[in-house]
Amino acid sequence: MRLAPYPSGALHIGNARMVVLNNEYVNKHDGEVYLFYDDTIGSPKSLRNTPKAKYVLPEAYDLIKDGLEWLGVKYTKVFYKSDRLELYYEYCEKLIKDGIAYVCFCSAGDFKNKFKDQKKPCPHRAQSVEKNLKEWNFMLEGKYEETTAVVRLKTGMDQKDPAVRDNIIMRISEAEHPRVGNKYLVWPMLEFSWAIDDYLIGITHIIRGADLVKEDFIEDFIWDHFGWKKAEFLHYGRIKFPDMKLSKTEARNNIQKGLYEGWDDPRTWSLQSLKKRGIKPEALKESLLSLGMSISGITFSTGWLYSKNKDLIDEISDRYFFVEDPVLLEIDEVPFEEYMAEPMLLPSNPKKGKRIIKGKVSNKKLKIFISKKDANKLKVGQILRLKDLINIQILSIDLKNNNVTSYYHSLELNREYSIIHWVPYDSNIKVKILKPDGVVSNGYGEINLKSIPLNTTIQFERYGFVNPIKLENDELFCYFTH
RNA sequence: GACCCUAUCGUCUAAUGGUCAGGAUAGUAGGCUUUCAACCUGCAGAUCUCGGUUCAACUCCGGGUAGGGUUACCA
Numbered sequence A: 001m002r003l004a005p006y007p008s009g010a011l012h013i014g015n016a017r018m019v020v021l022n023n024e025y026v027n028k029h030d031g032e033v034y035l036f037y038d039d040t041i042g043s044p045k046s047l048r049n050t051p052k053a054k055y056v057l058p059e060a061y062d063l064i065k066d067g068l069e070w071l072g073v074k075y076t077k078v079f080y081k082s083d084r085l086e087l088y089y090e091y092c093e094k095l096i097k098d099g100i101a102y103v104c105f106c107s108a109g110d111f112k113n114k115f116k117d118q119k120k121p122c123p124h125r126a127q128s129v130e131k132n133l134k135e136w137n138f139m140l141e142g143k144y145e146e147t148t149a150v151v152r153l154k155t156g157m158d159q160k161d162p163a164v165r166d167n168i169i170m171r172i173s174e175a176e177h178p179r180v181g182n183k184y185l186v187w188p189m190l191e192f193s194w195a196i197d198d199y200l201i202g203i204t205h206i207i208r209g210a211d212l213v214k215e216d217f218i219e220d221f222i223w224d225h226f227g228w229k230k231a232e233f234l235h236y237g238r239i240k241f242p243d244m245k246l247s248k249t250e251a252r253n254n255i256q257k258g259l260y261e262g263w264d265d266p267r268t269w270s271l272q273s274l275k276k277r278g279i280k281p282e283a284l285k286e287s288l289l290s291l292g293m294s295i296s297g298i299t300f301s302t303g304w305l306y307s308k309n310k311d312l313i314d315e316i317s318d319r320y321f322f323v324e325d326p327v328l329l330e331i332d333e334v335p336f337e338e339y340m341a342e343p344m345l346l347p348s349n350p351k352k353g354k355r356i357i358k359g360k361v362s363n364k365k366l367k368i369f370i371s372k373k374d375a376n377k378l379k380v381g382q383i384l385r386l387k388d389l390i391n392i393q394i395l396s397i398d399l400k401n402n403n404v405t406s407y408y409h410s411l412e413l414n415r416e417y418s419i420i421h422w423v424p425y426d427s428n429i430k431v432k433i434l435k436p437d438g439v440v441s442n443g444y445g446e447i448n449l450k451s452i453p454l455n456t457t458i459q460f461e462r463y464g465f466v467n468p469i470k471l472e473n474d475e476l477f478c479y480f481t482h
Numbered sequence B: 001g002a003c004c005c006u007a008u009c010g011u012c013u014a015a016u017g018g019u020c021a022g023g024a025u026a027g028u029a030g031g032c033u034u035u036c037a038a039c040c041u042g043c044a045g046a047u048c049u050c051g052g053u054u055c056a057a058c059u060c061c062g063g064g065u066a067g068g069g070u071u072a073c074c075a
Helices: A013-028 A060-071 A085-097 A108-116 A129-141 A190-200 A210-226 A248-256 A271-277 A281-289 A302-313 A372-377 A447-451
Strands: A034-037 A077-080 A101-104 A150-153 A168-172 A186-188 A205-209 A232-236 A318-320 A322-324 A326-332 A338-341 A357-360 A366-371 A383-386 A391-398 A403-410 A418-420 A428-434 A440-446 A458-460 A464-472 A475-480
Touching: A013 A060, A013 A205, A013 A232, A013 A271, A013 A281, A034 A060, A060 A271, A060 A281, A085 A101, A085 A129, A085 A150, A085 A168, A085 A186, A085 A190, A085 A210, A101 A129, A150 A210, A168 A190, A186 A190, A190 A210, A205 A210, A210 A232, A271 A281, A271 A464, A271 A475, A281 A302, A322 A326, A322 A372, A326 A372, A326 A391, A366 A372, A428 A447, A440 A447
Parallel strands: A034 A077, A205 A232, A318 A458, A322 A366, A326 A403, A383 A418, A428 A475
Antiparallel strands: A101 A150, A150 A168, A168 A186, A322 A440, A326 A366, A338 A357, A383 A391, A391 A403, A428 A440, A458 A464, A464 A475
């Protein structure tokens, strides 16, 4: 089998389905999978400035390799379409000699309106083999500019299905290719190149999305013509990823404009970004695999991925205190000089030990931060518990100035009081969290966060899982996991 | 428009023509818990529609309807 990514950017969660399915199939049947960079030229030079333009991005080759490595996919060979142009030329010439392909000079619009839609042959279809060969060589020699001449396959202008009437198999592109530069002027279309390559490299099974079912026809047509052994096609349906913009092209544009941080920006939903968020490859694999191979269109729910991932990281992620959008809370009449809380790193595994959060009380006054969200729910007179510390009673609430006052109530845990999290006023660390939608949330975390390992998920209690990325200038920067 | 494909709980997915239509996730109620998390126990929730074949239809056939795809000198 083969993985055939188009190297226009890093693999994203949508491309991952193709990868995971191929990998699973190969593992199950003790087969082999090749990595085959589908790096044809993409959009012609003259169309490159449109936002939809598709073209090879040099760094994508490595981004793809990294992504596959992260997913744990093992391939046995690597191919590049851009290495194989001579092969396509050779077989294209054979098709012309066999009278089954011709050089066509119709414009795209004319061909569609005057001939394809009318089921009529265009004037070039009847050219002699000699004439076609001559024109084909002119194409290769650069006599024609891009969009003025193409090679079409004689699948039949009377095909019932308009999608498969004399498709283009070769066209001219003056664009420069990152690997082979301007060495080649004539490039194959995807279906044609695969018809040749799938046979030549000995592919037995092809898994592709339902959006490519019509491509099967072209491959089949050419295999029939040459009398080649056929591969078997398997298809899976379209996935919709609501609320994600899964476009390598768009990601590329936003990175170039500086709107995204890079290929690991969470908004790209690239494998790199998932890794950086602390998503485990197994979780991604399982959630994609659980969708099966159904051909009908489906809607993906990030909930499945997060649920699978949570199962994996919940028992290994240490717990810490964090308050988002801090609000100052003053506690008066505190009957001791200093305080100390000793919450467990991981309550489900006490062996991991405790952390210590402590500070001093001055003039019976203790100052801490709580989150804005919790502060919003407070009512004057309410008694609540600061987790692992004390119970307090609320005296006044001034949300405009982010200030709440209270006084000490009692020490012992009483489950009737709701429990909230807190961070000392004078001993804390700034925390920034980048979320998948690009929103950054700010707050303070407990001081122990200064000495945690990076790139290992942690849980901010009553907030969520995050993956700490860097500690700089006394500020911890994290990616939000879920 | 033409052509192709698909149709089961909100979502995803199971069910040799015979199951009480199962599971996952989400939802909901309770339990447990110094996290509103996790965990445990309940509850609720689906065969698009109309015909046909059959002792028996989610399953096979036909017509509707709805959704998706292709109709690119993109992949």
